[in-house]
Amino acid sequence: METPAIYEGAKVLTTKGLFSQENVRKKFEELLGKRAPQFIASVLQITASNDLLAKAEPHSVLNAAAMAATLDLPLNASLGFAYIIPYNDRKAGKCLAQFQIGYKGFIQLAQRSGQFKTIASTPIYEGQIVEMNPLTGFKFDFALKTSDKVVGYAAFFSLVTGFEKTFYMSVDDVKKHAGKYSQSFKNGYGVWKDNFDEMACKTVTKLLLAKYAPMSVEMEKAAVADQAIIMNDSGTDVTYIDNHEEIPMTKEDIQRNRLQKLIDNAKSADDLLKIRAQVPAEMHDLFNEIAEAKNF
Amino acid sequence: METSPIFTEPKIKHMTTPNFNEFRMRCSAIGALMTEPQLKADKEAGNLSATAKTALIKEYSRMVDGRMDDIFSKPMQKGTQQEDESITTLSLYDGRFYVKNEQRLKNEFVSGECDIDDNDGIKIIDIKSSWSNTTFLQSMMKPLDSDYYWQGQGYCWLYDKPRFEIAFVLVNAPFDMIESEKRKYLWSIGNPSEHNAYITDHLAQIEKNHTFDDMPIEYRVFKHCVERNDDDIARIPAKVIKARQFMQEIFEKRISR
Numbered sequence: 001m002e003t004p005a006i007y008e009g010a011k012v013l014t015t016k017g018l019f020s021q022e023n024v025r026k027k028f029e030e031l032l033g034k035r036a037p038q039f040i041a042s043v044l045q046i047t048a049s050n051d052l053l054a055k056a057e058p059h060s061v062l063n064a065a066a067m068a069a070t071l072d073l074p075l076n077a078s079l080g081f082a083y084i085i086p087y088n089d090r091k092a093g094k095c096l097a098q099f100q101i102g103y104k105g106f107i108q109l110a111q112r113s114g115q116f117k118t119i120a121s122t123p124i125y126e127g128q129i130v131e132m133n134p135l136t137g138f139k140f141d142f143a144l145k146t147s148d149k150v151v152g153y154a155a156f157f158s159l160v161t162g163f164e165k166t167f168y169m170s171v172d173d174v175k176k177h178a179g180k181y182s183q184s185f186k187n188g189y190g191v192w193k194d195n196f197d198e199m200a201c202k203t204v205t206k207l208l209l210a211k212y213a214p215m216s217v218e219m220e221k222a223a224v225a226d227q228a229i230i231m232n233d234s235g236t237d238v239t240y241i242d243n244h245e246e247i248p249m250t251k252e253d254i255q256r257n258r259l260q261k262l263i264d265n266a267k268s269a270d271d272l273l274k275i276r277a278q279v280p281a282e283m284h285d286l287f288n289e290i291a292e293a294k295n296f
Numbered sequence: 297m298e299t300s301p302i303f304t305e306p307k308i309k310h311m312t313t314p315n316f317n318e319f320r321m322r323c324s325a326i327g328a329l330m331t332e333p334q335l336k337a338d339k340e341a342g343n344l345s346a347t348a349k350t351a352l353i354k355e356y357s358r359m360v361d362g363r364m365d366d367i368f369s370k371p372m373q374k375g376t377q378q379e380d381e382s383i384t385t386l387s388l389y390d391g392r393f394y395v396k397n398e399q400r401l402k403n404e405f406v407s408g409e410c411d412i413d414d415n416d417g418i419k420i421i422d423i424k425s426s427w428s429n430t431t432f433l434q435s436m437m438k439p440l441d442s443d444y445y446w447q448g449q450g451y452c453w454l455y456d457k458p459r460f461e462i463a464f465v466l467v468n469a470p471f472d473m474i475e476s477e478k479r480k481y482l483w484s485i486g487n488p489s490e491h492n493a494y495i496t497d498h499l500a501q502i503e504k505n506h507t508f509d510d511m512p513i514e515y516r517v518f519k520h521c522v523e524r525n526d527d528d529i530a531r532i533p534a535k536v537i538k539a540r541q542f543m544q545e546i547f548e549k550r551i552s553r
Binding site: 172175176179185251254255257258259261262265271274275278279280 | 380383384387388391392393394395396415416471472475499500503
């Protein structure tokens with residue numbers, strides 16, 4: 001897929017073009033050394049394989065990638081450390097890339113600081129809470145699970161100094177938090193809708209660390225940059241677009257989302273052919289792109 | 297869901313004589329128009345029923361005066377806000393890629409905008425997002441409402457299709473709406489600062505009542521089918537002509553006072 005172009009003087013600059021510039025490559029080499037070319041290749045691959053991200057402003061992709069490199073977190077989605085997520089800012093009439101850190105990313109940074117003995121988060125099932133004390137905290141017995149119903153999420157850390165802390169939020173508290181900080185959650189789509197467990201674990205981990213943990217420079221930087229559009233490559237100027245902007249899904253986003261779900265549900269190549277026959281011609285490229293992953 | 301203009305200027309301006317000969321019945325209101333009057337003589341004369349007159353007074357109020365009843369009902373809000381989610385759910389249920397229809401059609405007598413104009417060439421579909429599990433089950437167990445039957449005839453006529461489907465779909469209420477229901481409950485019990493087990497259970501029940509992700513999709517969609525009936529369609533113009541005369545009467549009575 002062709003990446004979007006921006007004009008710099010008379011030159012048209014694409015995301016790919018921006019990342020091939022000497023100064024940009026140098027910046028990543030300073031941050032990552034010999035791993036820089038591999039990292040840049042992964043960013044370009046992520047950008048090309050996501051229709052919306054492919055439309056994102058090249059500099060916002062660069063700044064989000066620079067933040068991931070600064071924190072030395074790979075952007076491989078299967079690792080779950082950090083992500084570059086597209087946001088369609090209709091108010092500004094442009095698509096921007098947003099940096100998001102996964103809860104595994106926070107755990108990774110905590111481990112690297114050398115101050116943590118253990119750090120983990122988990123869903124809590126019905127029956128597992130044995131004590132709820134607002135001062136001393138929560139106690140769980142994981143053997144007492146009475147059903148598969150998740151009632152909340154907990155995060156825990158212990159430091160090498162012996163200090164330890166548990167943080168718990170009920171499902172309702174997590175939803176309220178998501179509703180407050182994510183417009184896409186309120187509108188019923190996006191990562192919160194598609195991956196609630198992971199986002200909930202991330203929320204309790206992030207809040208536990210922010211409230212009670214000794215924060216390394218990297219962890220502070222990660223907490224500030226998470227879910228932000230990064231406005232400069234040093235990551236010091238950020239704006240939390242998803243927190244306060246009204247970003248309704250475009251008609252194209254809705255149709256893409258619908259097509260994605262329909263293709264995900266397809267059981268055979270025959271099913272895919274039937275779906276393709278109903279898709280308007282102007283959406284055939286999109287169909288091919290999504291259907292390719294099915295590999296029937 | 298066929299929508300009506302909200303907070304828009306009346307289509308027909310005051311102080312000018314509206315041309316009611318251009319009035320077209322919205323497909324969703326044809327059902328009321330086609331109800332028969334109680335008296336045999338009125339029926340034989342093709343006169344309008346009391347139900348039809350009530351519906352026309354609402355249409356007059358909306359078109360001429362820009363005033364509408366019942367625009368803030370919660371089921372309507374849910375229907376509007378979750379329309380795309382309902383179309384996606386129906387797409388998954390049918391295994392077909394549906395796109396929201398945005399083309400409003402009209403002929404000499406009726407106008408309407410169905411939710412989905414399926415490209416199979418056979419049918420058009422209208423979606424109703426049910427408010428709750430109970431209303432969904434009620435829609436499923438009741439015979440097809442005559443309003444929906446006539447809405448379907450109107451659409452078949454306008455879109456030139458042999459079949460109309462009305463799909464009742466159960467999707468989650470929007471987050472804000474669920475939170476609003478919880479706030480309303482808490483307010484009704486005096487906004488206690490601490491939530492005991494009873495209150496927590498009640499809040500959880502409110503959430504459960506408005507979310508359906510735990511149900512398989514087959515449980516959350518139900519369809520009624522309406523086959524096109526050209527004899528019934530042929531009866532619509534005469535009633536619309538009567539409707540135009542009745543609206544003219546409303547207008548004249550108002551200005552004569």
